[in-house]
Amino acid sequence: MLTGNQQAGELRQQVRDFLAGHDPAALPRLEFLRARFDAGLAWVHYPAGLGGQGLSRSLQSVVDAEFAAAGAPDNNPARIGIGLGMAAPTILAYGTQEQQERWLRPLWTGEEVWCQLFSEPGAGSDLAGLATRAVRAETGDHWLVSGQKVWTSMAHAARWGLLLARTDPDVPKHAGLTYFGLDMTAAGVEVRPLRQLTGEAEFNEVFLADAAVAEANRIGGIGAGWRVAQGTLMNERIAIGGGALPREGGMAGLAAAAWREHPEARTPGLHDRLLRLWADAEVARLAGARLRQQLAAGQPGPEGSAAKVVFARLNQELAALELELAGAAGLIYDDWTLRRPETVSFFGRGPGYRYLRSRGNSIEGGTSEILRGIIAERVLGLPAEPRTDTRVPWKDLPR
Amino acid sequence: MTVTSPGERPPGTPRGPEAPFLRHGASAATTDSAEGSRSRQALPDLRYSEAEEQLRAAVRDLLADRSPWAAVLARVDAGEGNDLALWHTLAAELGCAGLLIPESQGGAGASYREAAVVAEETGRAAACVPYLGSAVMATTALLGTGDELLPALASGRLTAALAVGFAGAPPAPGSGPGPWPVRAGPPGAGDAAGLARLTGTVRGVADALAADVLLVPGDGAALYAVDARDAAVTRAPQVSLDATRPLADVTLDAAPGRPVCPGDQAVRAVAAALAAGAGMLACEQLGVAERCLDMTVAYVKQRHQFARPVGSFEALKYRLADVWIAVTQARAAARYAAACLAGGDPDTPVAVALAKAACGEAAVLAAQECVQLHGGIGFTWEHPAHLLLKRAKSGSLALGTPDRHRAALAALVDLPPPAGG
Numbered sequence: 001m002l003t004g005n006q007q008a009g010e011l012r013q014q015v016r017d018f019l020a021g022h023d024p025a026a027l028p029r030l031e032f033l034r035a036r037f038d039a040g041l042a043w044v045h046y047p048a049g050l051g052g053q054g055l056s057r058s059l060q061s062v063v064d065a066e067f068a069a070a071g072a073p074d075n076n077p078a079r080i081g082i083g084l085g086m087a088a089p090t091i092l093a094y095g096t097q098e099q100q101e102r103w104l105r106p107l108w109t110g111e112e113v114w115c116q117l118f119s120e121p122g123a124g125s126d127l128a129g130l131a132t133r134a135v136r137a138e139t140g141d142h143w144l145v146s147g148q149k150v151w152t153s154m155a156h157a158a159r160w161g162l163l164l165a166r167t168d169p170d171v172p173k174h175a176g177l178t179y180f181g182l183d184m185t186a187a188g189v190e191v192r193p194l195r196q197l198t199g200e201a202e203f204n205e206v207f208l209a210d211a212a213v214a215e216a217n218r219i220g221g222i223g224a225g226w227r228v229a230q231g232t233l234m235n236e237r238i239a240i241g242g243g244a245l246p247r248e249g250g251m252a253g254l255a256a257a258a259w260r261e262h263p264e265a266r267t268p269g270l271h272d273r274l275l276r277l278w279a280d281a282e283v284a285r286l287a288g289a290r291l292r293q294q295l296a297a298g299q300p301g302p303e304g305s306a307a308k309v310v311f312a313r314l315n316q317e318l319a320a321l322e323l324e325l326a327g328a329a330g331l332i333y334d335d336w337t338l339r340r341p342e343t344v345s346f347f348g349r350g351p352g353y354r355y356l357r358s359r360g361n362s363i364e365g366g367t368s369e370i371l372r373g374i375i376a377e378r379v380l381g382l383p384a385e386p387r388t389d390t391r392v393p394w395k396d397l398p399r
Numbered sequence: 400m401t402v403t404s405p406g407e408r409p410p411g412t413p414r415g416p417e418a419p420f421l422r423h424g425a426s427a428a429t430t431d432s433a434e435g436s437r438s439r440q441a442l443p444d445l446r447y448s449e450a451e452e453q454l455r456a457a458v459r460d461l462l463a464d465r466s467p468w469a470a471v472l473a474r475v476d477a478g479e480g481n482d483l484a485l486w487h488t489l490a491a492e493l494g495c496a497g498l499l500i501p502e503s504q505g506g507a508g509a510s511y512r513e514a515a516v517v518a519e520e521t522g523r524a525a526a527c528v529p530y531l532g533s534a535v536m537a538t539t540a541l542l543g544t545g546d547e548l549l550p551a552l553a554s555g556r557l558t559a560a561l562a563v564g565f566a567g568a569p570p571a572p573g574s575g576p577g578p579w580p581v582r583a584g585p586p587g588a589g590d591a592a593g594l595a596r597l598t599g600t601v602r603g604v605a606d607a608l609a610a611d612v613l614l615v616p617g618d619g620a621a622l623y624a625v626d627a628r629d630a631a632v633t634r635a636p637q638v639s640l641d642a643t644r645p646l647a648d649v650t651l652d653a654a655p656g657r658p659v660c661p662g663d664q665a666v667r668a669v670a671a672a673l674a675a676g677a678g679m680l681a682c683e684q685l686g687v688a689e690r691c692l693d694m695t696v697a698y699v700k701q702r703h704q705f706a707r708p709v710g711s712f713e714a715l716k717y718r719l720a721d722v723w724i725a726v727t728q729a730r731a732a733a734r735y736a737a738a739c740l741a742g743g744d745p746d747t748p749v750a751v752a753l754a755k756a757a758c759g760e761a762a763v764l765a766a767q768e769c770v771q772l773h774g775g776i777g778f779t780w781e782h783p784a785h786l787l788l789k790r791a792k793s794g795s796l797a798l799g800t801p802d803r804h805r806a807a808l809a810a811l812v813d814l815p816p817p818a819g820g
Contacts (some may be wrong), residue, residue: 287731376716
C-alpha cells in the first residue's frame, strides 16, 4: 500500500511521462485533452478506463498542478460545471457501462456540454410534483417527452440534458419519476432564453413536444428517478457553496476593497456591518476548508448543507453593502442589454449587477428555506410536518 | 443522522483506550494525503485527531459521572462554584492541568488543540472547575519563563489564577502594558532579596477563589507570584452572573510578591495569557452551544402540543437549523484559533478575534433558543437551561465581547473605522 505522498510522486511522474509524449504546444487542444482522459489523468478518482485510476479524490490537485505548470490546456471547467459537478457523478453512480463509456469522455473534454432539466413552472421547491411526461413508445426502444422545463443554465449550448420526467402518474409522486439523458438536438426540443432581473439570460426555458429519448439513455430504473435526482442535487449544493477561496476571495474582498477605496462613504453603521460580514465570511471560508478536509479524508460531515445557506446570506448582505459604499455610482447600472453568457460569475460586472444577481443565491439549487428543512429533518432528525401529498397518486393531487 | 459531528461520539458508544495521549506529546492531526500537506501550508488541519477524540471521551465520561446537572445546580444553590475534588481528578488524574506544559517540566507536552477539546467539554457540562484560569491562562503566562511553579501546576498539586479582570480583552499586538492596577513597592524589612511588596485591587478575577497562587501583573511591568492565602491578600467573592465560574475581587495590601518575569517579558506573558484565554474560552463556548442544541433538539422531539411533537412545526425547525448552522461555523473558527495558538501562527490575533466573536454569538444564540424552545420549563430554576444561558452570556462578555473582537479586526485586517469615529 503506497502512502499518499508516494502516490503523489508516482502521479507526478506519470504526468511528466505523458507530457513527454504529448506536447501541449504542438497538439490541438481537443486531441491533447482526449489523450489525457485516455491516460487516466483526467479525474484520478474515477475508475480506470473512464479517465481515472480509482485513486483518492485528494490527489487530483497534484495532477492539475502538474499540467498547469506545463502550460497545458484545461477543459475550461467554468463552462462545463454542470457536466463535471452534477452529470458526471450521476452517470458514474447510476449509469450503465455503455452510458459511462459514451458520455464521460466528451463530457470531460468539454466537447459535449450538459444541462439540467429538473425545475418546471409548477414544480420548484416541490420538485417531485413535476408534470413533464415521458411515455414509452410501443416499440419499447424510446420514450416521447412532453412538458416545460425552466431555469436551465447552458441549455442553448448543451448537447445533453439531465432530464427528470414523470413516467407513471398513477402512483404517488416520488415513485413515478424516471431519469434520462436527453439529446438536446432531438426534434421537439425548443430552447428559449429566460431573461432574469439582472437583464441577462444565463438561464433558459426548454419546451419539449414529443421529444424522443432512447430507452438506452435511461439512467437508473423506471420509477427510480427520485433517488437518482437526489444524488445530482447533493452534488449541486456542494458545487454552489463549497469552492476554495483565499481570504477576502469572493464578495467579502469586493466589499472590503470598496471600503478601503471610499473613505468618504464610511459611517459607523456601515463599519459595524462590514466587520460582522467580513468576520462571518472568513469563518464561512474556514468552515468550507474544514468540510473539504473531512471529505478528502473520507469522513464527510453534514456541514455541507450549511455551506450554501451561509454563502447565500453573506453574498446578499455583502453585495448590498458594497452597493451602498459606491455612493452616487450605486444609482447607475452598467448595462441592461439582454446577454447570454456562457459562464456565470457571481462576482463579475459592477456592484449593481452583483447586488441583483445575489438575490438568486438563496433560490437556485434549493431555496434557503428548503435547505433549512433538510437540515432540520435529515441532520437534526426532527419529525416531518404532517403531509397530504406523498401517499396519493400524483394524478389526484390538487394543482 | 444525529446532531453529533463525525468527530464526536454520542453518549453510550464505546470509548477508545483511556488517556494514552497524556504523556506522549499528542500533536495536531496529520494526514499524509497530498491535499493535506498543501492545505497545511495555507490553512492548518481543522479536524479533530484521534488522540483529541480520546481525550474528549475521557473528559466527557468524567464530567457525566461527576458533574451531572443536579450536582452543578446543587453547587450553584450552595454558592460553591468550585468543585475542587472534581478539579483534582481532571487536573491530576486525567492530566488536563499539564496539557500545555512541556514534558521536561512534568507536563504532557501537548498543545492548544488538545487543551481546546477539554475546554469544549467543560463548557458542555458547565463544569465548576478552574480549568480556564489555571491550566490555560496562568499556565500560558508562565510557559516562557520556565518558572518553578510549572511542575507543580502540571501535576495538579497547585492551582493558579492570573490576577486580571475577566472582562478585559487581549491587548492589540505590540501595544504596551494595560492599566495594571497593582503597584509594586520595595521589599519590607527582612524580606528575601528580590521580593516586592504589592498593593492594589483587581476586580472580577476568574478562578481566583480556587487558586493557591496568584500571578499578579504589577505596575512597573513585572509579573509576580503571590501566595493566595497570604494574610495580606483578600479575595472577596462576587455574586457572579455565571455562578459556575465565580469571580472575586482581589485586594493586596503590601503582599509579598516573587518576580516571575520582568519588563517586556511580563507584558508579553500577560498578552499571551489573555489571547490564549480568549481562544480557549471560545472553544468552551462552542461546547456550550453544542450542548444547548442537543438538549433543545431532544426536547422538541418528545414535547407534544396540538397532538404532534413541537419539533415537527416548521417555525421551530428553521430556528434550530439556524442554530446548527451557527454551530458548524463556530466549530471551524474554534478549531482555527486552537491550531493557530498551537502553531504560534502569525495569524493568531485574527484567529482568536474571529473565534471569540463567532463562538460567543453562537453560544448565546443557542442558549437563548434553548430557553425559548423549551417554553415554560426552560424558564425555571430547576431546569439546567439557565446554567448554560449564564455560562454562554457571561463567557461572551468575558475576555472581550464579540463586538470588541470585531473592532480589533479592523486594525488587524485593514478595515479602518470612519475618520473621527
